[in-house]
Amino acid sequence: MSASNVTGRLLRLNKTQKLSAAGVSAVAAAALSLSLVPGHAEAETEPQALSAAPVVFDSADSKQARAIQDSLIEQHSTAEKLVKAADAAKAEKAAAVKEQAEAKFEKAKKAKAKAHAETESHESASHANRSSARTHMYANNLDGWIRESLDIMHEKGIPGTYEGLHRNIIRESSGNPNAINDWDINAQNGVPSIGLLQIIKPTFDYYHVPGTPHTQYDPVANITASANYAADKYGSIDNVDSAY
Structure with missing residues (x-):
């Protein structure tokens, strides 16, 4: 060469x-x-x-460019790692919050179920006690039902007399605790009047007296709920002389 x-x-x-x-x-x-x-x-x-x-x-410019490129790649990788770590932390926090909320809900649900069970147990015990008391203290007939109802009404502050209850019971059901009105407007609407004082279920549920069975067919529960309703609407069952 x-x-x-x-x-x-x-x-x-x-x-x-x-x-x-x-x-x-x-x-x-x-x-x-x-x-x-x-x-x-x-x-x-x-x-x-x-x-x-x-x-x-390699020239100095080339080395510097490569160094800058390597630095940018490293920074980008670090940024990606930070973003992933932040997302993971956020997801973990959300999962923890959800778990706490679910645990709180379950706890409240169990507490509500326990309270309901205790209430049912108390009511059952009260019903059993009243049934036993009825057997020994009150006759299981219209006279006994009215007298027991009057004692409960007096305890709960519900006004009414023997005469007022007896008079309305005879007019409404002739003293039959299983009487059902299946022809009036209430019956046509699917809520027939039931029991000694012919009370419909929505009214019975609203004015039901705690400590008595929650059924319209129970004579004492029917009388006390009806007397409670009459007291609210008319001042007393004694003031009722017709359909109410």
């Missing part, structure tokens, strides 16, 4: 591939000396042409 060829090749190199001045001189000198060796010179072997590729050195 001639010195002119080496020089021409160096001129074609781009900026990032240029050799240092010392490297270029060394390579050119070596190539020139090999090309000028006489053909008849004594040598053990024929001279070999250079085959190594030129060494390329």
Whole structure:
């Protein structure tokens, strides 16, 4: 290779591939000396042409650009990790809040069920006690039902007299606790009047007196609920002389 060829090749190199001045001189000198060796010179072997590729050195700009790129990649990776960690923490917090809410709901549900069971047990016990008391203290007939109802009404502050209750019971049901009105407007609306004082279920449920059975067919429950309703609407069952 001639010195002119080496020089021409160096001129074609781009900026990032240029050799240092010392490297270029060394390579050119070596190539020139090999090309000028006489053909008849004594040598053990024929001279070999250079085959190594030129060494390329990265410029300062290239190194800086690569460093910036590596830094950006690292920052992006770190940002992704932070976002994932934040999302995971948010999801974990939401799951914890949901779990606490569900636990609170279950606790309230159990407390409500327990309270309901205790109330039912208390009412059952009261009913059993009243049934027992009725057997021993009150006759199981209209007179006994009215007298027991009057005692409960007095205890609960519900006005009414024996005469007022008896008079309205006879007019409404003739003293039959199982009497049902199946023809009036209430019956047509699906809520027939039932029992001694012919009370409909919505009214019975609203004015039911605690401690008595929750059924319109029970004589004492029917009388006390009806008397409670009459007291609210008319001042007392004694003031009722017709359908109410």
